[in-house]
Amino acid sequence: MLLATATAPLAVACTTSPPPPPPPDPLAELVKAALSDAALAAAVGASETAAARTEHATRLQAEVDRATPRVPGSSAPPTTSAAAAPPAGATREALVPALRAAQKQAGDLVASVEPHRVGLVASVAAGCASLVEALS
Helix, strand or coil: CHHHHHHHHHHHHHCCCCCCCCCCCCHHHHHHHHHHHHHHHHHCCCHHHHHHHHHHHHHHHHHHHHHCCCCCCCCCCCCCCCCCCCCCCCCHHHHHHHHHHHHHHHHHHHCCCCHHHHHHHHHHHHHHHHHHHHHC
């Protein structure tokens, strides 16, 4: 009886539930926007813009993967990138507002991300601004 009472707390300690999953990475939304913009740019023949936004998505996704803890037993880091399909009826006129929205989204995020991520996010915002200028 004494042994059962002494080991009961140990059994409970060994069966506690795992910690909750981490909150979504704020950069994941920037990855989605970059992939969407790249698909739109490719659909309207803006190949340099598509390449730049694809590079943004790649760099942002690498940071998301680096910062996301791996699940035990998993050999690959989780990923949120998936090829985005261009919207139906994609037009060149839709590209500039999409890039402006991405610039604002990244610019708004600069103030709230960890210091080591500020340069990456600010570079994406600046890159979007330069793409807008190039297309205007």
